[in-house]
Amino acid sequence: MQRYQLLTQNEIERIHENSLRIMENVGILLMHGPARDILAKAGARVDGEMVYFPKALVEKSLKNVPPSFTFHALDPEKSVEITTETTAFVGPYGAPNVVDLDKGRRPSTLEDFINIVKICDTLNNVDIQSHISCEPNDIDVDIRHNVMVHNTLKYSDKPLMGTCYGYEYSRQSIEMAAIAFGEGMDTIKRKPVIASIPCTLTPLGYDDKMAGCIMAYAEYGQPQLVNSLSMAGMTTPVTLVGLVSLQNAEVLAGIVLAQCVNPGCPIVYSASGSNADMSSAMLAIGTPEDALVSLMNGQLAKYYNIPCRISGALSDSKMMDSQAAYESAITLMMAQMAGGNFILHSVGIIDTYNSVSFEKLVIDNEIIGYVKRIGRGVVVNDDTLAYDVIKEVGPQNEFLTHEHTYNHFRTEFYRPTLSNRDVFDNWRAKGSLPIEKVANAKWKSILAEFDKTVLSPETDADLKKYVEGHRLNAKG
Amino acid sequence: MQRYQLLTQNEIERIHENSLRIMENVGILLMHGPARDILAKAGARVDGEMVYFPKALVEKSLKNVPPSFTFHALDPEKSVEITTETTAFVGPYGAPNVVDLDKGRRPSTLEDFINIVKICDTLNNVDIQSHISCEPNDIDVDIRHNVMVHNTLKYSDKPLMGTCYGYEYSRQSIEMAAIAFGEGMDTIKRKPVIASIPCTLTPLGYDDKMAGCIMAYAEYGQPQLVNSLSMAGMTTPVTLVGLVSLQNAEVLAGIVLAQCVNPGCPIVYSASGSNADMSSAMLAIGTPEDALVSLMNGQLAKYYNIPCRISGALSDSKMMDSQAAYESAITLMMAQMAGGNFILHSVGIIDTYNSVSFEKLVIDNEIIGYVKRIGRGVVVNDDTLAYDVIKEVGPQNEFLTHEHTYNHFRTEFYRPTLSNRDVFDNWRAKGSLPIEKVANAKWKSILAEFDKTVLSPETDADLKKYVEGHRLNAKG
Numbered sequence: 001m002q003r004y005q006l007l008t009q010n011e012i013e014r015i016h017e018n019s020l021r022i023m024e025n026v027g028i029l030l031m032h033g034p035a036r037d038i039l040a041k042a043g044a045r046v047d048g049e050m051v052y053f054p055k056a057l058v059e060k061s062l063k064n065v066p067p068s069f070t071f072h073a074l075d076p077e078k079s080v081e082i083t084t085e086t087t088a089f090v091g092p093y094g095a096p097n098v099v100d101l102d103k104g105r106r107p108s109t110l111e112d113f114i115n116i117v118k119i120c121d122t123l124n125n126v127d128i129q130s131h132i133s134c135e136p137n138d139i140d141v142d143i144r145h146n147v148m149v150h151n152t153l154k155y156s157d158k159p160l161m162g163t164c165y166g167y168e169y170s171r172q173s174i175e176m177a178a179i180a181f182g183e184g185m186d187t188i189k190r191k192p193v194i195a196s197i198p199c200t201l202t203p204l205g206y207d208d209k210m211a212g213c214i215m216a217y218a219e220y221g222q223p224q225l226v227n228s229l230s231m232a233g234m235t236t237p238v239t240l241v242g243l244v245s246l247q248n249a250e251v252l253a254g255i256v257l258a259q260c261v262n263p264g265c266p267i268v269y270s271a272s273g274s275n276a277d278m279s280s281a282m283l284a285i286g287t288p289e290d291a292l293v294s295l296m297n298g299q300l301a302k303y304y305n306i307p308c309r310i311s312g313a314l315s316d317s318k319m320m321d322s323q324a325a326y327e328s329a330i331t332l333m334m335a336q337m338a339g340g341n342f343i344l345h346s347v348g349i350i351d352t353y354n355s356v357s358f359e360k361l362v363i364d365n366e367i368i369g370y371v372k373r374i375g376r377g378v379v380v381n382d383d384t385l386a387y388d389v390i391k392e393v394g395p396q397n398e399f400l401t402h403e404h405t406y407n408h409f410r411t412e413f414y415r416p417t418l419s420n421r422d423v424f425d426n427w428r429a430k431g432s433l434p435i436e437k438v439a440n441a442k443w444k445s446i447l448a449e450f451d452k453t454v455l456s457p458e459t460d461a462d463l464k465k466y467v468e469g470h471r472l473n474a475k476g
Numbered sequence: 477m478q479r480y481q482l483l484t485q486n487e488i489e490r491i492h493e494n495s496l497r498i499m500e501n502v503g504i505l506l507m508h509g510p511a512r513d514i515l516a517k518a519g520a521r522v523d524g525e526m527v528y529f530p531k532a533l534v535e536k537s538l539k540n541v542p543p544s545f546t547f548h549a550l551d552p553e554k555s556v557e558i559t560t561e562t563t564a565f566v567g568p569y570g571a572p573n574v575v576d577l578d579k580g581r582r583p584s585t586l587e588d589f590i591n592i593v594k595i596c597d598t599l600n601n602v603d604i605q606s607h608i609s610c611e612p613n614d615i616d617v618d619i620r621h622n623v624m625v626h627n628t629l630k631y632s633d634k635p636l637m638g639t640c641y642g643y644e645y646s647r648q649s650i651e652m653a654a655i656a657f658g659e660g661m662d663t664i665k666r667k668p669v670i671a672s673i674p675c676t677l678t679p680l681g682y683d684d685k686m687a688g689c690i691m692a693y694a695e696y697g698q699p700q701l702v703n704s705l706s707m708a709g710m711t712t713p714v715t716l717v718g719l720v721s722l723q724n725a726e727v728l729a730g731i732v733l734a735q736c737v738n739p740g741c742p743i744v745y746s747a748s749g750s751n752a753d754m755s756s757a758m759l760a761i762g763t764p765e766d767a768l769v770s771l772m773n774g775q776l777a778k779y780y781n782i783p784c785r786i787s788g789a790l791s792d793s794k795m796m797d798s799q800a801a802y803e804s805a806i807t808l809m810m811a812q813m814a815g816g817n818f819i820l821h822s823v824g825i826i827d828t829y830n831s832v833s834f835e836k837l838v839i840d841n842e843i844i845g846y847v848k849r850i851g852r853g854v855v856v857n858d859d860t861l862a863y864d865v866i867k868e869v870g871p872q873n874e875f876l877t878h879e880h881t882y883n884h885f886r887t888e889f890y891r892p893t894l895s896n897r898d899v900f901d902n903w904r905a906k907g908s909l910p911i912e913k914v915a916n917a918k919w920k921s922i923l924a925e926f927d928k929t930v931l932s933p934e935t936d937a938d939l940k941k942y943v944e945g946h947r948l949n950a951k952g
Contacts, residue, residue, distance in 0.1 A: 002480060002481055002482060004478060004480050004813065005478055006478060006853055006854065007854075007856065011856040014856055014861065015856070015861070018861045018863055021863060022863065022866055022867075025867065026866060026867050026870060026871070027871065028871065029871040029872060050871070105900070201872065203866070203869065203870075203871055203872065203873065203875075204866075204870070204871035204872070205871050205872050232888070232889075233875060233876060233881045233885055233888075233889075234874060234875060234876050235874065235875065236866075236875060237860075237862035237865050237866060237875055237878075237880060237881070238875065238880060238881040238884045238885050238888055238889075239854075239859070239860040239861075239862055239880075239884055239888055240854050240860075240888065241854050241855070241856050241860040241861055241862075242860055242861055242862030242865065242866065242880075245861055245862070245863070245866070246866055275888075275889050276876070277897045278885050278889065279897075280897065280898075280899070281876060282897070282899060284897050287846070287889075287890065288845075288846045288847075288849035288850045288890045289849070289888070289889060289890065291846075291850050292849075292850060292853065292854060296854070316895065316896065316897045317895070317896060317911065318896065318898075318900055318903045318904075318908070319908070319910055320798060321798065321801075321910035321911045321912060322796060322797065322798055322800065322801035322839055322910075322911050322912055322915075323801070323894075323895050323896060323911040324798065324801075325797075325798035325799070325800075325801035325802040325805070326801040326802060326804065326805035326839070326842075326843050326846070327805075327846075327895070328802065329801070329802035329803075329805035329806050329809075330805050330806075330809055330843075330846055330847075330850075333805075333806055333809055333810075334809075334850070337480065337813075351900055352897075354900060363798055363802070366802075367802050367806075369764075370763070370764045370767075370802070370803075370806055371764075371806075373764035373765070373768075374764045374767050374768060374806075374810070377482055377768070378482065378483075378715075378716050378717050378768060378772070379717070380483065380487040380490055380491070380717050383715070384713075384715040384716075384717040384718055385490065385491070385494045385715075385717055385718055385721055386713035386715055386717075386718030386721070387494055387497060387498065387721070389713050389718065390498055390502060390679070390680075390712075390713060390718065390721070390722055391498075391501065391502050393679065394502060394679075394680070395502070395503065395504065395505040395526070395679055395680035395681050396505060396677065396679065396680070396681050397679065398710060398711065399679075399709060399710060399711065399712060399713055399714065400709060400710050400752070400757060402713075404713060404714060404715075405709045405713070405714040408714045408715055409709055409714050409754050412708070412709075412714055412715055412716065412751075412765070413708075413709075413714075413751050413754065413763075413765060414763065414764045414765065418799075419792065419793070419799050419803070420792065420793060420794065420799060421753045421755075421756065421758070421760050421792045421828075422756075422794075423756070423758060424581070424794055424827055424830065427794045428794075432794070432795070434795055434797035434798075435793065435797045435798050435799040436797060436798055439798075
């Protein structure tokens with residue numbers, strides 16, 4: 001697929017060099033002793049909690065990152081190749097609320113979580129399940145991570161994500177996936193089945209939880225999206241190029257750590273940067289600046305030849321309205337233009353990451369359909385140039401009944417799953433429905449019809465037992 | 477600005493060659509005797525109403541087209557440079573209805589037309605007024621074109637478009653613009669002040685009205701968007717590459733005619749292609765196929781080094797809802813990515829060209845703001861890379877209070893004109909408004925505050941008299 005080249009090769013290199021300079025001279029605060037020890041052994045300079053990365057260590061680590069891997073699903077037909085050239089669309093992550101047309105916004109529960117898993121399992125354009133699709137606020141925090149992993153495995157056979165909350169919880173996510181896949185923890189090391197997204201503490205830090213996560217997923221050979229979420233003008237310089245330089249330094253530091261733990265472990269370069277709304281000093285997403293940062297992140301990841309995560313359908317709107325739609329369409333389109341390989345938040349996110357909208361899940365799924373059709377592009381050959389067809393039909397005639405039309409229209413044209421193309425009178429006769437109401441009916445019918453059993457009763461019981469037997473203190 | 481390259485150079489050349497082959501061997505039906513005579517004299521082969529264009533004639537004509545021109549506004553500060561590298565956003569064109577949240581959809585009137593002119597005059601991202609922003613259905617068709625030109629000149633000092641309905645009406649549009657600009661018809665020939673959009677009769681034809689329009693605007697040196705509106709699978713081959721080949725042949729034929737009338741007259745390469753919805757055999761717009769065709773049209777026009785018109789905010793939705801928003805955002809974004817220089821239908825169009833939505837006028841204006849910010853890109857230099865700033869602030873600190881942030885945020889960040897970035901509780905406290913309602917209030921306040929006088933009372937009276945004195949039979 002073609003990509004949009006925002007930066008020249010020289011500009012990419014200047015940002016890369018800027019990041020290396022930051023890593024070597026400004027350093028990264030790493031609140032995890034064993035992680036610092038590993039990096040010190042590998043050649044980093046450690047001073048208290050600060051770690052300074054020499055250029056050679058960074059470049060050597062980057063060379064160890066595989067450019068692709070297979071992300072296995074419980075249904076092998078749903079396994080996804082994560083490469084620098086493919087695009088996988090992934091569910092929403094991290095919202096503490098859900099919202100729908102009927103009940104409005106409320107703190108989300110396990111029932112909401114399961115419903116989102118079911119909807120994402122059904123939506124044709126979602127390839128990978130997220131982890132915290134929404135927070136199951138009614139579940140004890142001590143077991144919440146494991147309950148989410150269990151229920152994702154129970155209701156979906158697409159690849160999934162697990163927790164990034166510290167070494168031990170992360171190991172547990174992996175162990176639960178291994179149980180579901182019927183694999184031991186030793187063999188799972190060579191089979192990516194669960195991904196995580198450890199995040200930096202911007203600017204220029206990692207707390208112990210995230211560093212622990214990086215180490216666990218690296219140790220067990222599971223994919224991780226080493227991630228920085230940055231806010232221009234608040235946690236990074238106001239200039240987007242400065243933001244990208246800083247977050248690149250952070251992400252590269254995490255990648256170096258993972259590769260020192262287990263050289264060759266699968267990594268997805270991950271960054272999401274946006275701007276502060278300067279009137280409130282609050283994060284804004286779904287902005288043009290967000291899209292520009294995505295384009296730069298994508299180019300940097302291609303420069304490193306590492307698959308990259310880009311954010312998808314983002315919006316600051318509080319409800320599923322036109323603002324949510326145009327912000328999501330632009331950020332999704334740019335995510336693909338950026339060459340994003342793992343598009344997190346492809347569906348559902350609204351209200352600056354604070355809610356998942358049920359209607360938006362199915363509306364974003366439709367937007368992805370448009371975006372994918374554009375990404376597929378066109379084929380130029382004698383058949384598509386259709387000179388003979390044009391000559392045969394000639395001026396002032398129609399092409400509808402020509403065999404060429406019949407042979408091509410199914411592949412040439414995207415077929416909407418939701419969008420209305422009726423003539424006005426038909427649309428009015430059917431109730432003059434805005435698409436939000438059509439989407440409302442659609443997610444309800446998905447849930448009403450969902451009757452899939454993914455796990456055997458024995459495996460389901462084993463996972464349930466595992467969750468009950470692993471009540472960790474949430475702080476640890 | 478960077479552009480998205482859908483086609484390789486070789487693929488562009490193959491489409492170009494395909495079009496030349498169509499022009500030379502399949503031919504163009506041209507229902508206008510004097511136009512055929514001019515082309516015959518220039519070397520085309522004419523057989524009845526069919527015209528066959530030799531390659532040499534096409535290539536010579538293309539070389540005569542100027543790569544840029546100044547499109548003059550009544551307020552010289554609002555004149556627009558139309559070049560192959562700049563982007564101008566233009567109002568909606570051709571809708572027979574308007575729709576708003578209060579009154580729903582109804583056939584449009586002169587009052588609606590004037591309101592759209594006023595709103596487009598006020599919107600910061602609309603650079604050029606359209607002609608039939610909506611049909612003033614309550615005005616006698618014999619004077620409707622001239623009434624529209626008069627009222628556009630009366631309420632807006634941005635550049636404007638005129639009619640394309642036959643030679644005589646076209647000449648009248650130009651004459652009225654000349655009166656407003658205080659110029660004679662001889663001097664106006666060297667000063668582009670009014671543009672038209674003559675359209676082909678797809679496939680492969682021009683009726684006498686459109687051919688007459690081409691001749692009038694060419695004769696008086698006024699810009700024209702030589703245009704093809706095509707529907708894959710109906711009026712062209714189903715394959716988008718076949719569609720573009722055919723419409724390119726049509727557009728080039730019109731350009732050749734204009735250049736034969738007046739070599740060097742200003743032209744905007746114009747094409748808008750989309751697909752039929754195969755379940756109804758009706759036109760669909762705002763589709764991914766529409767965006768792909770735009771990308772190809774843009775690349776072809778760059779290949780010819782001619783400014784190009786691309787369509788902007790298109791949608792099949794019947795109301796201003798999320799579908800209207802995502803379809804418009806994608807097509808607007810792609811119009812810019814395509815390198816569109818004259819983005820027609822930038823604001824307002826809905827319901828497959830059948831309506832202009834008042835709310836959508838101001839919502840699309842906001843989308844353009846996003847699109848323009850993305851198009852502006854980023855600057856990479858020592859100041860924006862901000863290494864010193866990062867070093868100074870260091871890990872776990874904030875950038876908000878740094879001078880660098882203060883110095884840059886106004887230019888680095890797009891400032892929304894409509895989008896909501898409040899925190900949820902503030903948004904709820906203000907009434908939980910969807911953006912459509914915010915847009916509704918905004919267009920009403922624009923109209924309430926509009927009190928601009930563009931024309932002197934004398935010029936206004938002259939134009940009124942001109943309109944009354946030129947009651948042509950609408951048939952031409």
